[in-house]
Amino acid sequence: MTEYKIALVGFGGVNRGFAQLVADRNAEWKEALGFTIKIVGVTDLFLGSIVAKDGLDAKQLVALPVEKGAFAQLPGGNAEAFNETVIKHSGADIIAEATFTNPVDGEPATTFCRWALENGIHVVTTNKGPIALHGAELKALARRNQIAFEYEGAVMSGTPVIRLAKQALAGANVQGFEGILNGTSNYVLTQMKDGLTFNDAVLQAQQLGYAEADPTADVEGFDVRLKVVILANELLNARLNVSDVACSGISSISAQDIAQASANGASWKLIGSAVREADGSVRASVEARLLSNSHPLAGISGATNAVSFNTELLGAVTVSGPGAGRIETAFALLSDIVAIHTAHGK
Numbered sequence: 001m002t003e004y005k006i007a008l009v010g011f012g013g014v015n016r017g018f019a020q021l022v023a024d025r026n027a028e029w030k031e032a033l034g035f036t037i038k039i040v041g042v043t044d045l046f047l048g049s050i051v052a053k054d055g056l057d058a059k060q061l062v063a064l065p066v067e068k069g070a071f072a073q074l075p076g077g078n079a080e081a082f083n084e085t086v087i088k089h090s091g092a093d094i095i096a097e098a099t100f101t102n103p104v105d106g107e108p109a110t111t112f113c114r115w116a117l118e119n120g121i122h123v124v125t126t127n128k129g130p131i132a133l134h135g136a137e138l139k140a141l142a143r144r145n146q147i148a149f150e151y152e153g154a155v156m157s158g159t160p161v162i163r164l165a166k167q168a169l170a171g172a173n174v175q176g177f178e179g180i181l182n183g184t185s186n187y188v189l190t191q192m193k194d195g196l197t198f199n200d201a202v203l204q205a206q207q208l209g210y211a212e213a214d215p216t217a218d219v220e221g222f223d224v225r226l227k228v229v230i231l232a233n234e235l236l237n238a239r240l241n242v243s244d245v246a247c248s249g250i251s252s253i254s255a256q257d258i259a260q261a262s263a264n265g266a267s268w269k270l271i272g273s274a275v276r277e278a279d280g281s282v283r284a285s286v287e288a289r290l291l292s293n294s295h296p297l298a299g300i301s302g303a304t305n306a307v308s309f310n311t312e313l314l315g316a317v318t319v320s321g322p323g324a325g326r327i328e329t330a331f332a333l334l335s336d337i338v339a340i341h342t343a344h345g346k
């Protein structure tokens with residue numbers, strides 16, 4: 001039986017959700033997936049850090065209060081976040097990286113991924129920054145060191161669109177995609193339709209664990225822009241940079257705009273899209289669009305996301321599922337570990 005030793009980098013909603021899954025489901029995984037997981041280290045800028053090579057009690061981790069330096073309350077814990085020590089020296093086989101997404105330069109998460117990959121440690125991450133901004137370099141580093149760099153949760157949370165499109169649609173010839181790729185903004189638009197103010201809807205999305213640390217990234221389209229870059233580069237072999245993607249968000253859409261759209265049988269949606277042009281180049285954008293209610297994406301509500309892949313052989317293939325959420329995104333980390341087990345497991 002394989003036991004994976006995992007260190008968690010960032011211990012906010014997603015990695016705490018992952019610890020919850022470990023606490024609740026390790027025995028089930030042994031039977032169903034052929035491995036178990038031992039958490040050997042955790043580090044978080046706000047909470048501090050802890051290393052225990054014999055394993056930490058996942059239930060105790062989940063119950064840790066959200067207080068500055070809280071890891072110092074546990075035996076062997078520290079109020080300081082010793083990120084480098086936890087990543088390089090906790091004895092982990094896999095690092096689960098879930099710190100803030102930095103949409104500008106992807107740091108410091110990219111450095112965390114590099115530290116792990118350079119030291120022969122697999123990386124699973126839900127962080128969009130390292131992949132959108134430094135994906136090619138990190139993937140090459142992982143390949144050189146014959147280890148895995150997996151990031152299914154970076155687009156549409158636990159809904160497995162990256163692997164589905166890359167593996168199950170291989171050969172169908174994806175020519176483009178359009179989708180609702182941000183849970184928070186779709187939640188906000190849905191709640192505003194039901195009468196909530198923009199600010200209250202954003203606050204709710206934060207409380208539910210959907211929003212980025214700075215929700216401007218959600219409502220101004222910057223988060224979707226990273227996801228569009230990731231999908232376009234993965235599926236269309238594009239080499240897009242963030243600056244190649246025209247981007248606007250939903251903050252200028254008023255309650256009146258939404259009510260008027262409803263009265264006309266339409267809905268506002270934040271759409272990320274990319275298309276391969278006749279000359280082979282890829283054009284991508286993020287913008288709020290007014291969709292007729294007969295459009296397949298118009299009925300997608302709340303934090304649910306959906307993406308429609310335009311394929312040469314099958315026409316449109318549309319996938320819908322959770323686009324945000326703590327446990328939903330933690331599931332994506334599990335699916336990445338399953339992929340590692342399939343490719344590298346003993």
Ligand SMILES: NC(=O)C1=CN([C@@H]2O[C@H](COP(=O)(O)OP(=O)(O)OC[C@H]3O[C@@H](n4cnc5c(N)ncnc54)[C@H](O)[C@@H]3O)[C@@H](O)[C@H]2O)C=CC1
Nearest residue numbers: 010011012013014044045046098099100101126127324325
């Ligand atoms: N929450 C969601 O629904 C989804 C989140 N993601 C991504 O997953 C990542 C984690 O998301 P959440 O857990 O919701 O965020 P969060 O804001 O709840 O937690 C992030 C944690 O990282 C810690 N952190 C920040 N900078 C750090 C550093 N330099 N060193 C160590 N720790 C640091 C923070 O103290 C915080 O506890 C983000 O990159 C987010 O964009 C991706 C898909 C869905």
Ligand SMILES: N[C@@H](CC=O)C(=O)O
Nearest residue numbers: 182183184210211212
């Ligand atoms: N803040 C993001 C989280 C997932 O990437 C969203 O709301 O979609």
